Amino acid sequence: MNKKTLKDVDVKGKRVFCRVDFNVPMQDGKITDETRIRAALPTIQYLMEQGAKVILASHFGRPKGKVVEEMRLTPVGVRLAELLGKDVKKADEAYGDSVKALIETMQDGEVLLLENVRFYPGEEKNDPELAKAFAELADVYVNDAFGAAHRAHASTEGIAHNLPAVSGFLMEKELDVLGKALSNPERPFTAIIGGAKVKDKIGVIENLLELVDNLIIGGGLAYTFVKAQGHEIGKSLLEADKIDLAKSFIEKAKEKGVNFYMPVDAVVADDFSADANTKVVAIEEIPADWEALDIGPKTAAIYRDVIQKSKLVIWNGPMGVFEIDKFAGGTKAVAEALAGAEGTYSVIGGGDSAAAVEKFGLAEKMSHISTGGGASLEFMEGKALPGVVALNDK
Numbered sequence: 001m002n003k004k005t006l007k008d009v010d011v012k013g014k015r016v017f018c019r020v021d022f023n024v025p026m027q028d029g030k031i032t033d034e035t036r037i038r039a040a041l042p043t044i045q046y047l048m049e050q051g052a053k054v055i056l057a058s059h060f061g062r063p064k065g066k067v068v069e070e071m072r073l074t075p076v077g078v079r080l081a082e083l084l085g086k087d088v089k090k091a092d093e094a095y096g097d098s099v100k101a102l103i104e105t106m107q108d109g110e111v112l113l114l115e116n117v118r119f120y121p122g123e124e125k126n127d128p129e130l131a132k133a134f135a136e137l138a139d140v141y142v143n144d145a146f147g148a149a150h151r152a153h154a155s156t157e158g159i160a161h162n163l164p165a166v167s168g169f170l171m172e173k174e175l176d177v178l179g180k181a182l183s184n185p186e187r188p189f190t191a192i193i194g195g196a197k198v199k200d201k202i203g204v205i206e207n208l209l210e211l212v213d214n215l216i217i218g219g220g221l222a223y224t225f226v227k228a229q230g231h232e233i234g235k236s237l238l239e240a241d242k243i244d245l246a247k248s249f250i251e252k253a254k255e256k257g258v259n260f261y262m263p264v265d266a267v268v269a270d271d272f273s274a275d276a277n278t279k280v281v282a283i284e285e286i287p288a289d290w291e292a293l294d295i296g297p298k299t300a301a302i303y304r305d306v307i308q309k310s311k312l313v314i315w316n317g318p319m320g321v322f323e324i325d326k327f328a329g330g331t332k333a334v335a336e337a338l339a340g341a342e343g344t345y346s347v348i349g350g351g352d353s354a355a356a357v358e359k360f361g362l363a364e365k366m367s368h369i370s371t372g373g374g375a376s377l378e379f380m381e382g383k384a385l386p387g388v389v390a391l392n393d394k
């Protein structure tokens with residue numbers, strides 16, 4: 001990476017504003033997945049050991065520039081203190097005199113967690129005044145929030161123009177793994193793209209078609225491709241305005257010599273629910289009143305075979321409605337194939353694919369699970385991430 005990292009700056013005795021992504025799933029005030037907190041620990045612990053005053057900032061949810069009591073970072077601070085085995089002070093604001101006063105009382109090696117930066121309208125607008133107010137709190141800026149690196153916000157981008165700005169260890173690792181995968185992939189290189197909508201995956205499919213040997217399509221978006229092949233898809237998800245685009249992707253794959261895999265069978269249901277009647281049908285035989293909610297067993301077997309023969313696999317988006325057990329089989333089969341494939345480096349884009357891998361208890365078996373959903377997707381689209389661009393060059 002051509003950007004400065006934590007190891008390139010001296011942080012001893014310095015006030016360090018460290019942007020993390022603590023946007024963790026929470027239900028009734030309880031954190032349901034603490035992966036993102038654990039992933040930030042190496043940077044936080046290093047800063048503590050180096051004797052920095054560690055000032056942590058994060059967004060949580062989408063409070064739209066207002067204080068939303070349920071979106072305070074207090075429960076995250078409590079869990080972080082448990083994981084660190086050290087006290088974590090918690091501020092009720094994210095900048096200003098009250099925060100400055102708290103920082104004055106900090107000893108070297110102590111940790112302070114600021115309040116949700118999205119309580120302020122200037123955060124998402126990347127207001128230079130707010131960026132300055134954040135910068136006034138510290139001597140050095142560390143960005144470890146890979147999950148938010150695709151956002152040009154005051155605490156992810158603006159602040160970097162006001163302080164020495166470097167990446168944290170998580171940011172460095174994510175960029176390293178994803179960067180190497182895309183720039184110098186081991187082959188055969190396979191991308192698995194699923195999820196709900198073609199619309200959300202256009203950029204990534206376009207970019208990956210230039211890079212991969214195999215492109216596997218699954219999830220709700222697959223049925224627009226099936227329709228593009230001239231088959232009826234019943235009540236399955238369809239983006240009618242994307243049929244021509246789907247056709248052009250299939251054509252482009254042919255031109256480029258990319259093997260393009262689409263479902264050959266599907267699990268169809270007479271209702272989008274856990275109590276629905278279901279059956280497995282060939283892809284050209286989806287009944288008019290039914291909808292395809294998962295790839296079928298023949299498709300899963302083909303996909304497994306491609307995965308096992310690949311040296312590198314990038315996966316973004318589930319193969320079916322994995323939240324409902326009846327339609328989780330295809331996603332599980334892909335996860336199991338990745339977990340069992342020896343000599344295959346598996347990169348899981350964040351978001352739902354990461355959640356699925358967790359749900360099946362296979363997270364440990366993957367080579368890399370990204371902590372960024374949207375961020376890893378934009379990276380795979382070949383886009384520059386503003387939170388990274390703003391950091392100091394080496």
Ligand SMILES: Nc1ncnc2c1ncn2[C@@H]1O[C@H](COP(=O)(O)OP(=O)(O)OP(=O)(O)O)[C@@H](O)[C@H]1O
Nearest residue numbers: 195196219220292293317320321350351352353373
């Ligand atoms: N055949 C299908 N029909 C309808 N919905 C589907 C189908 N297959 C998958 N889905 C749904 O798609 C959703 C995931 O798609 P989405 O594009 O939101 O996530 P993703 O690709 O993992 O991206 P992110 O990283 O943003 O979470 C899941 O909720 C899943 O139930």
Ligand SMILES: O=C(O)[C@H](O)COP(=O)(O)O
Nearest residue numbers: 021023147148151373374
């Ligand atoms: O969960 C994420 O993908 C990141 O924390 C970014 O959140 P956002 O989509 O609300 O900007």
